[in-house]
Amino acid sequence: MNVLFPALHDASPAPALRFGERALSYRQLATVAVPLAGMIGGETRVAIWATPTLETAVATVAALLAGVAAVPVNPKIGESELAHIVADSAPSLVLAASGDDLPATLAALPRIDVAAAEPEDGPEPLPVPYEPVDEAPALIVYTSGTTGPPKGVVLPRRAIAHTLDALEDAWQWTADDVLVHALPLFHVHGLILGILGPLRRGGSVHHLGRFSTDAVARELSAGGTMLFGVPTMYHRLAVEAGQNPALAKALSGARLLVSGSAALPLTDHELLAAACGRRVIERYGMTETLMNTSVRADGPDATGTVGVPLPGVYARLVDDAGQAIEASDGETVGEVQVRGPNLFVEYLNRPDATAAAFDGGWFRTGDMAVRDPSGNYRIVGRKATDLIKSGGYKIGAGEIENSLLAHPGVAEAAVTGEPDEDLGERIVAWIVAETGPDAGPPPSAQELADHVARQLAPHKRPRVVHFLDALPRNDMGKILKRELHA
Ligand code: MCA
Ligand code: AMP
Numbered sequence: 001m002n003v004l005f006p007a008l009h010d011a012s013p014a015p016a017l018r019f020g021e022r023a024l025s026y027r028q029l030a031t032v033a034v035p036l037a038g039m040i041g042g043e044t045r046v047a048i049w050a051t052p053t054l055e056t057a058v059a060t061v062a063a064l065l066a067g068v069a070a071v072p073v074n075p076k077i078g079e080s081e082l083a084h085i086v087a088d089s090a091p092s093l094v095l096a097a098s099g100d101d102l103p104a105t106l107a108a109l110p111r112i113d114v115a116a117a118e119p120e121d122g123p124e125p126l127p128v129p130y131e132p133v134d135e136a137p138a139l140i141v142y143t144s145g146t147t148g149p150p151k152g153v154v155l156p157r158r159a160i161a162h163t164l165d166a167l168e169d170a171w172q173w174t175a176d177d178v179l180v181h182a183l184p185l186f187h188v189h190g191l192i193l194g195i196l197g198p199l200r201r202g203g204s205v206h207h208l209g210r211f212s213t214d215a216v217a218r219e220l221s222a223g224g225t226m227l228f229g230v231p232t233m234y235h236r237l238a239v240e241a242g243q244n245p246a247l248a249k250a251l252s253g254a255r256l257l258v259s260g261s262a263a264l265p266l267t268d269h270e271l272l273a274a275a276c277g278r279r280v281i282e283r284y285g286m287t288e289t290l291m292n293t294s295v296r297a298d299g300p301d302a303t304g305t306v307g308v309p310l311p312g313v314y315a316r317l318v319d320d321a322g323q324a325i326e327a328s329d330g331e332t333v334g335e336v337q338v339r340g341p342n343l344f345v346e347y348l349n350r351p352d353a354t355a356a357a358f359d360g361g362w363f364r365t366g367d368m369a370v371r372d373p374s375g376n377y378r379i380v381g382r383k384a385t386d387l388i389k390s391g392g393y394k395i396g397a398g399e400i401e402n403s404l405l406a407h408p409g410v411a412e413a414a415v416t417g418e419p420d421e422d423l424g425e426r427i428v429a430w431i432v433a434e435t436g437p438d439a440g441p442p443p444s445a446q447e448l449a450d451h452v453a454r455q456l457a458p459h460k461r462p463r464v465v466h467f468l469d470a471l472p473r474n475d476m477g478k479i480l481k482r483e484l485h486a
Helices: 006-011 026-040 054-066 079-089 157-170 188-201 213-221 231-243 245-253 266-276 350-359 397-405 445-454 482-483
Strands: 016-019 020-024 045-049 069-072 093-097 113-116 136-145 149-158 178-181 204-207 226-229 256-259 280-284 290-296 314-318 334-339 362-371 377-382 387-391 395-397 411-422 422-431 464-467
Touching: 006 020, 006 188, 006 397, 016 026, 016 054, 016 188, 020 026, 020 054, 026 093, 026 113, 045 054, 045 079, 045 226, 054 069, 054 113, 054 136, 054 188, 079 113, 079 149, 093 464, 136 157, 136 188, 136 464, 149 157, 157 280, 157 290, 178 188, 178 213, 178 397, 188 204, 188 226, 213 231, 226 231, 226 280, 231 245, 231 256, 231 266, 245 266, 280 362, 290 395, 290 422, 314 362, 387 411, 387 422, 397 411, 397 422, 397 445, 411 482, 445 464
Parallel strands: 016 204, 045 069, 045 093, 069 136, 093 113, 178 204, 178 226, 226 256, 256 280, 422 464
Antiparallel strands: 016 020, 136 149, 280 290, 314 334, 334 362, 362 377, 387 395, 411 422
């Protein structure tokens, strides 16, 4: 397995990456990534300013070739979240596209500008270096928990290679596929599946820069064979395809439409099927586990489920008493636990959290599911109500509450996730404003949303803010979030 990207070693003129008008063949990618790998070789960890650009893909490939762990950073990240990630992961330098303005915390690090332009008749690429061992940390991806700041998930090369090869099998993913997507490049879905996936297959990816239904229609009509997206994107495509024959035709021509990161509601499955006669395939994964299950491209219709465990992955359902559930009756609900070569190594600097995440060798996903007689898993909910999935992003209620409480106009704060047709769930904040003698006028909803966007990230901002005189609490003083929902 040692070679992650065989096509890079061949330095073929086949297309590898395209972002808008800018593209690199495998040969060109080797020509820019190998010298960059040489420059960063020996560092323990680098940060990547993960804009949705060619430079992010080149920087990630270079880090993988060099065997240097890379931390992709959301380019819209807020101040306190960035300070946490930089302090926790301690990168020795940052890779960014030349000309990109970096926030102060990253600008303080040594910087290497990533070059991502090379003519096809440029110099012969240098030989691709010897690649490091499979267990070496490859990427550190930050993910939210119920409380506290995000944790760094240490992903080894072994897990990346395994998950991408399991998807090759489940989706008959080949070098002939042209993947289309518009996912952000600082999470597993967009970066590992959406960029490293095509590169491992020797195929290509067309990244749209930003999501729009028009761009999806254009790229699928221009030779795209696969589309990856989160449910919010498929919801928008489903609604639009009903009135837009060009989009419906483009979708119907794709070989495979794949949704993940959150549940795709049946209504959207049905809207899409009605508009373009196509089924969307769902797969189920997590930052810590990469991909666990998928509906197979060559299998029977399993709409409404996330399919069967991928090759090499073991999955089980466990009841409240910690006993494995043997039933495959489509009714008995248990927590999904998984083990296999797709799993992460640890949470960076958090041995306590790492230990708590495992039940023996099994990783506790926190997702609740049933298994049907065909072995398909159907996710029905989540153990923790304090985890919100909005637009496919996992967001902890606790981190938003802490951010809101840091605003001088806020005395008390609670955050909940409410059902949302577009985002799956929307973040709702319940606020008691500061009223002391020194308190200024109460903050507006917009001000609080902007505050969270500035401190954490724009996708973590509350979409709705309710102001209350007091939060409902039990005798112990614990906030009764269920009453807030009511
Ligand atoms: C609005 N904006 C603001 C503010 N208000 N910015 C700062 N402060 C404010 N107060 C800006 C936003 O930055 C954004 O800017 C624009 O307004 C609209 O943003 P928003 O409303 O948040 O969302 P959207 O643009 O409608 O995005 C929907 C989306 C997005 C495209 C579906 O949510 C998305 O990309 N989701 C993907 C999530 C994902 O990849 N998850 C994978 C993790 P601008 O317009 O400039 O952007 S899960 C995973 O990896 C596991 C393994 C798995 O299973 O896949
Ligand atoms: P993240 O931690 O951002 O990687 O998100 C992982 C979580 O996303 C999982 O634990 C699930 O709750 C959810 N998820 C991912 N894919 C699916 C899917 N196809 N259906 C339902 N939930 C999903």
